[in-house]
Amino acid sequence: MIINLSNIATPIAKILDSVLCGSELTEQDATALLQCDGKELKAVMDVAHSLRLKTNGKTTSYVVTRNINFTNVCYMACRFCNYGKAKDDASAELLSLNEIVARASQAHQRGATEVCIQGGLHPDISPYFYRDIVQAIKNELPELHIHAFSPFEIYYGARKSRTSYVDFLADLKQAGLGSVPGTAAEILDTQVRQRLTKNKLSTQAWLEIIEAAHQVGLASTATMMYGHVDSAHHWADHMVRIRELQKRTGGFTEFVPLGFIHYDSPLYLESTDVRPGPTRREHMAIHAVARILFHGHIDNIQASWVKLGPQLAMESQAYGVNDLGGTLMNESISRAAGALYGQEVTADEMQKMIRSAGYLPRQRTTLYGDAASINEACPDKPLEQRSPWQQQQIPVWEVA
Numbered sequence: 451m452i453i454n455l456s457n458i459a460t461p462i463a464k465i466l467d468s469v470l471c472g473s474e475l476t477e478q479d480a481t482a483l484l485q486c487d488g489k490e491l492k493a494v495m496d497v498a499h500s501l502r503l504k505t506n507g508k509t510t511s512y513v514v515t516r517n518i519n520f521t522n523v524c525y526m527a528c529r530f531c532n533y534g535k536a537k538d539d540a541s542a543e544l545l546s547l548n549e550i551v552a553r554a555s556q557a558h559q560r561g562a563t564e565v566c567i568q569g570g571l572h573p574d575i576s577p578y579f580y581r582d583i584v585q586a587i588k589n590e591l592p593e594l595h596i597h598a599f600s601p602f603e604i605y606y607g608a609r610k611s612r613t614s615y616v617d618f619l620a621d622l623k624q625a626g627l628g629s630v631p632g633t634a635a636e637i638l639d640t641q642v643r644q645r646l647t648k649n650k651l652s653t654q655a656w657l658e659i660i661e662a663a664h665q666v667g668l669a670s671t672a673t674m675m676y677g678h679v680d681s682a683h684h685w686a687d688h689m690v691r692i693r694e695l696q697k698r699t700g701g702f703t704e705f706v707p708l709g710f711i712h713y714d715s716p717l718y719l720e721s722t723d724v725r726p727g728p729t730r731r732e733h734m735a736i737h738a739v740a741r742i743l744f745h746g747h748i749d750n751i752q753a754s755w756v757k758l759g760p761q762l763a764m765e766s767q768a769y770g771v772n773d774l775g776g777t778l779m780n781e782s783i784s785r786a787a788g789a790l791y792g793q794e795v796t797a798d799e800m801q802k803m804i805r806s807a808g809y810l811p812r813q814r815t816t817l818y819g820d821a822a823s824i825n826e827a828c829p830d831k832p833l834e835q836r837s838p839w840q841q842q843q844i845p846v847w848e849v850a
């Protein structure tokens with residue numbers, strides 16, 4: 451791939467040239483790249499694409515998974531979130547263990563290799579409920595990977611049970627937890643967090659909990675929610691903090707930028723200085739700069755179709771993204787904030803999205819292993835040759 455840096459602004463050309471020569475992107479240079487537009491942004495995206503081709507070739511992966519959000523009751527009331535509800539709200543719900551296992555089992559029948567479990571911080575749940583969920587699913591479905599509990603839920607459980615993060619996480623791992631979602635990161639900056647959430651988990655605590663997870667052998671993802679009261683230097687700082695932790699632990703599997711969904715978010719509705727989610731330019735710059743900044747450290751940059759929509763997620767494969775995340779089956783959190791793109795992208799649709807942009811689909815496991823042997827979702831196969839779950843098209847809405 452030939453990248454012409456001769457017709458772009460000199461400072462940006464210099465940064466990109468040093469990246470192409472193998473230098474690590476500094477925080478200051480990342481801030482500059484994140485502000486690019488026009489032909490400079492195009493050059494940033496081209497460099498990101500060249501690094502993606504080097505690392506992942508033309509393969510784009512996805513995971514067949516189901517979201518199980520077991521309670522929307524949450525005492526925290528983060529300003530950006532419209533999912534968390536008070537205990538006495540008419541829409542308050544807390545799923546029983548039986549219901550959680552039933553949903554996991556139905557997902558498994560539909561070909562899921564993973565369940566992604568997260569919930570609100572319900573004031574009445576026992577800290578052992580987290581372990582009970584893992585055990586109950588593993589008893590029935592030992593091979594299903596459980597990707598569960600954000601660092602904030604880990605914080606809550608560890609505090610309530612008066613155990614250390616390491617002990618709490620080691621106990622969950624022993625019960626069968628497979629990995630941890632790196633949500634609750636939002637923007638790792640004290641002032642921005644103050645605006646978003648009042649006093650939800652500090653930057654330091656998020657980093658400590660993720661480090662503890664990696665220490666006990668649980669891999670995690672890393673996320674960043676952008677497009678509200680933040681700016682380029684926050685994004686650069688956030689990504690550098692994650693890269694520094696990765697250098698110590700190697701425990702991050704992927705980085706997932708999550709665009710802020712503003713429509714029904716109290717943060718947006720109640721303040722005049724909050725942006726209405728990211729612009730298209732910001733989506734492009736963040737995914738591209740993430741690829742460049744994490745090069746050599748985190749190999750997978752995931753686009754969230756829930757936040758970006760399928761069209762932009764598909765296009766993002768040309769500027770650094772090599773993973774389209776999960777099929778999800780259910781999606782409640784972004785939908786509560788007014789997200790427009792539905793609850794599920796089937797494995798067939800994932801494959802079409804990837805192929806139609808000229809890339810090669812790969813169904814992966816949560817930890818980026820090959821799920822090809824369990825992937826019978828090939829759209830080229832006649833229906834009768836596909837697995838039973840593919841033929842049945844079991845509707846997930848019945849229990850949702």
Ligand SMILES: C[S@@+](CC[C@H](N)C(=O)[O-])C[C@H]1O[C@@H](n2cnc3c(N)ncnc32)[C@H](O)[C@@H]1O
Nearest residue numbers: 530531568569570600602633634675710711787
């Ligand atoms: C809803 S929480 C569930 C787990 C747990 N309650 C927590 O906060 O860590 C998971 C993540 O959803 C994301 N989220 C919530 N509301 C959002 C919104 N309006 N736009 C984009 N992402 C949102 C945030 O990044 C948040 O950390």
Ligand SMILES: Nc1c(NC[C@H](O)[C@H](O)[C@H](O)CO)[nH]c(=O)[nH]c1=O
Nearest residue numbers: 515517566597754756757775776816
């Ligand atoms: N669960 C949600 C995801 N992502 C799930 C992941 O793609 C998957 O579980 C992970 O990649 C494991 O490696 N993304 C969203 O934007 N919203 C979700 O609810």
Ligand SMILES: N[C@@H](Cc1ccc(O)cc1)C(=O)O
Nearest residue numbers: 630631632633671706783784
């Ligand atoms: N993509 C995250 C999980 C996630 C869950 C809910 C969201 O709203 C966003 C992201 C992960 O796999 O770690």
Ligand code: SF4
Nearest residue numbers: 524526527528531534
């Ligand atoms: S983001 Fe999580 S902690 Fe915050 S209100 Fe929503 S569910 Fe609760």
